[in-house]
Amino acid sequence: xxxxxxxxxxxxxxxxxxxxxxxxxxxxxxxxxxxxxxxxxxxxxxxxxxxxxxxxxxxxxxxxxxxxxxxxxxxxxxxxxxxxxxxxxxxxxxxxxxxxxxxxxxxxxxxxxxxxxxxxxxxxxxxxxxxxxxxxxxxxxxxxxxxxxxxxxxxxxxxxxxxxxxxxxxxxxxxxxxxxxxxxxxxxxxxxxxxxxxxxxxxxxxxxxxxxxxxxxxxxxxxxxxxxxxxxxxxxxxxxxxxxxxxxxxxxxxxxxxxxxxxxxxxxxxxxxxxxxxxxxxxxxxxxxxxxxxxxxxxxxxxxxxxxxxxxxxxxxxxxxx
Amino acid sequence: xxxxxxxxxxxxxxxxxxxxxxxxxxxxxxxxxxxxxxxxxxxxxxxxxxxxxxxxxxxxxxxxxxxxxxxxxxxxxxxxxxxxxxxxxxxxxxxxxxxxxxxxxxxxxxxxxxxxxxxxxxxxxxxxxxxxxxxxxxxxxxxxxxxxxxxxxxxxxxxxxxxxxxxxxxxxxxxxxxxxxxxxxxxxxxxxxxxxxxxxxxxxxxxxxxxxxxxxxxxxxxxxxxxxxxxxxxxxxxxxxxxxxxxxxxxxxxxxxxxxxxxxxxxxxxxxxxxxxxxxxxxxxxxxxxxx
Numbered sequence: 001x002x003x004x005x006x007x008x009x010x011x012x013x014x015x016x017x018x019x020x021x022x023x024x025x026x027x028x029x030x031x032x033x034x035x036x037x038x039x040x041x042x043x044x045x046x047x048x049x050x051x052x053x054x055x056x057x058x059x060x061x062x063x064x065x066x067x068x069x070x071x072x073x074x075x076x077x078x079x080x081x082x083x084x085x086x087x088x089x090x091x092x093x094x095x096x097x098x099x100x101x102x103x104x105x106x107x108x109x110x111x112x113x114x115x116x117x118x119x120x121x122x123x124x125x126x127x128x129x130x131x132x133x134x135x136x137x138x139x140x141x142x143x144x145x146x147x148x149x150x151x152x153x154x155x156x157x158x159x160x161x162x163x164x165x166x167x168x169x170x171x172x173x174x175x176x177x178x179x180x181x182x183x184x185x186x187x188x189x190x191x192x193x194x195x196x197x198x199x200x201x202x203x204x205x206x207x208x209x210x211x212x213x214x215x216x217x218x219x220x221x222x223x224x225x226x227x228x229x230x231x232x233x234x235x236x237x238x239x240x241x242x243x244x245x246x247x248x249x250x251x252x253x254x255x256x257x258x259x260x261x262x263x264x265x266x267x268x269x270x271x272x273x274x275x276x277x278x279x280x281x282x283x284x285x286x287x288x289x290x291x292x293x294x295x296x297x298x299x300x301x302x303x304x305x306x307x308x309x310x311x312x313x314x315x316x317x318x319x320x321x322x
Numbered sequence: 323x324x325x326x327x328x329x330x331x332x333x334x335x336x337x338x339x340x341x342x343x344x345x346x347x348x349x350x351x352x353x354x355x356x357x358x359x360x361x362x363x364x365x366x367x368x369x370x371x372x373x374x375x376x377x378x379x380x381x382x383x384x385x386x387x388x389x390x391x392x393x394x395x396x397x398x399x400x401x402x403x404x405x406x407x408x409x410x411x412x413x414x415x416x417x418x419x420x421x422x423x424x425x426x427x428x429x430x431x432x433x434x435x436x437x438x439x440x441x442x443x444x445x446x447x448x449x450x451x452x453x454x455x456x457x458x459x460x461x462x463x464x465x466x467x468x469x470x471x472x473x474x475x476x477x478x479x480x481x482x483x484x485x486x487x488x489x490x491x492x493x494x495x496x497x498x499x500x501x502x503x504x505x506x507x508x509x510x511x512x513x514x515x516x517x518x519x520x521x522x523x524x525x526x527x528x529x530x531x532x533x534x535x536x537x538x539x540x541x542x543x544x545x546x547x548x549x550x551x552x553x554x555x556x557x558x559x560x561x562x563x564x565x566x567x568x569x570x571x572x573x574x575x576x577x578x579x580x581x582x583x584x585x586x587x588x589x590x591x592x593x594x595x596x597x598x599x600x601x602x603x604x605x606x607x608x609x610x611x612x613x614x
Contacts, residue, residue, distance in 0.1 A: 015454050030470040141595035143546045145553045146588035153581045251461040255550050273469045281469045293457050
């Protein structure tokens, strides 16, 4: 157990180290010399050159540079944003709440509708099942920017129910919900379809098993069979898929936030790429990969709690198979 | 794609009509999806012949015109014909994902077969590396590459190829491991054939149909992600007609209550992705049936 967890944590640290190395060496891989790359499109004065050289320790040998930069990153110092003339850490900290609200909101939508539709679809074969299958087929094929645009056209321009831009962070809870509803739906749509399909497959898999038949013949009420015998056992793959969705959600947020001009971390990433503000791109790339690997580790560690029959090592094998 | 399906179902040579009948036997949904993909491909190839207008012909006096006999889908802000841009947009819209899928499939097949065939430390090294790369979403890698180099189709296509290859590789490995365990492979080995010959002449042809099914589904995803990158302004650059950039340009038109320039390319993307999904799943169903 302890050995397994420490092995996984080691693997996680390794992935993060490699990622940080890739993200760091990008400065050197990019065409041109590092200072011009980092200051692209802006006038370089001796002072700024000195500041950038100092920030990236450019006078040191390559690997010393990397380790010094890594040391800075680990203490939360990602350098200064070129476009905002502000500390990258602070900049991200300011914009993170909006993105967390957005992701949290759409996560609720994904879980409620994804699992709900999956259950309904598995329990009601025929017309209901077919409708859900077609609906999820289309929703998984709809990119977030397309659903965002359709939502703006219908609910914001034609019906005028929701605002088409802004984050509503000044108007308290109600304002946030009002501003983030359309973005959250746009973000959730693809993943809801995916989760509904996985839930449906997992439920059907369990429904065909003997223990369900036995429970039914023993006279256990239908609802209880579904809740305690089918859904409970189908939870493993469902939780795994939710975990793997996190990376996709974080990346799709940047598209959705751009469509709705939401002032979050995602639109910050896109704006930083457009404005060639590389320190911000580095920090956000690292952040997204870190969140992804940590969430997936947590999901793997949760598996034995969801299904006590599984030991930790088995659960990883199951993950690999699914 | 379709040719491979037919050969997958019947090892003997068949005529074109028999092939068509084979596609029709898969059900109306599959047939419809194949027709859609064929039409899209033809549309991309023959765009200059089909398009009613020059996709880049600007007519500022006719900005954001609604649907009419002259312009079936209306015009965008610069007065360009939306239908013509949609038809030309199929070119970059399909070319990008085609490159990503073809290259990543070739790399993935190579990695997967080597891992499955050699086993041992080669297998664990390749598998671990491929697993670790899943932590890097394709879109994120593409965005990082655009930040390093310049916007345009090249950087995103290379990044997406790098990000898709491990997915194909892991899938190929799982299929190849099963195939390798079959008795015919062992019997070729006993007869003294080299690993290279067995892999390329016997193992590879037998796993190609299932890999192809997977690649067809990936095509849809790649199309979606590349369109997303173009939408963000990182992929195909304006004024080139591309579905993603058209959505980007159409967004401001939506604020002026002109929906067609933005929603028409969205619809095209969804139809294409759905069609690729249906065809991919159809092929994989066929392969599964054949295995039984």
